[in-house]
């Protein structure tokens with residue numbers, strides 16, 4: 619049998635090649651470590667080293683520019699909704715909260731805050747949504763919510779100029795949990811001010827009397843127990859952004 623593909627390589631050459639490969643491998647690992655160290659030595663911007671924050675901000679620019687109202691989050695039939703709904707996160711859910719005294723505060727302009735009762739909110743047209751609720755911790759669950767579309771609410775309370783300022787901020791009544799949301803996402807047709815889960819009033823730890831349900835965002839933005847809503851042309855403070863996550867939180 620002739621075997622012209624076979625080459626005889628000296629064991630010396632094999633040794634040299636192996637050595638060179640190892641050298642390159644070592645240099646590669648060493649530069650990875652050096653870059654990693656450099657990144658973490660840079661000053662932080664809201665809990666994230668500046669170079670990584672720059673990447674997050676660039677991602678936000680790209681994803682918010684392709685975001686559109688026509689992109690609806692996938693919905694499910696009621697039978698797909700979980701009966702035992704997961705709960706997660708209790709920042710701003712202090713025990714001394716008195717729901718009987720609660721009214722939603724909407725800051726229309728400086729010195730112009732409207733107080734709105736749950737009854738008034740429930741009197742607005744109701745929208746239900748069943749979708750896959752996603753938490754950045756890595757779990758998701760199909761859940762069923764009811765409330766008023768934020769866009770319907772904004773129209774009823776003459777907030778059309780405000781909603782186009784760029785951002786909406788929301789706080790819990792004790793101000794310990796807070797989120798900022800871009801105008802496009804708050805006006806998305808599936809975003810609701812939510813007062814029902816599985817056809818019943820929201821359970822206390824799920825945000826009674828009112829929470830945000832915003833399917834185009836990760837769970838962090840679905841603020842439970844809304845105290846105040848305000849509007850701004852700059853990013854309002856955001857609890858998890860200040861702890862290193864990206865601001866946009868889009869899906």
Ligand SMILES: Nc1nc2c(c(=O)[nH]1)N[C@H]1C(S)=C(S)[C@@H](COP(=O)(O)O)O[C@H]1N2
Pocket residue numbers: 703704705706707708709710711752753754790795823824837838839840841842843
């Ligand atoms: N007030 C308040 N709202 C919050 C949180 C929180 O800690 N406090 N956590 C958020 C996070 S990280 C998630 S995943 C969802 C969880 O909602 P659930 O408890 O109804 O499952 O609530 C969001 N809203």
Ligand SMILES: [Mo]
Pocket residue numbers: 706707752753754755837838
């Ligand atoms: Mo979450």
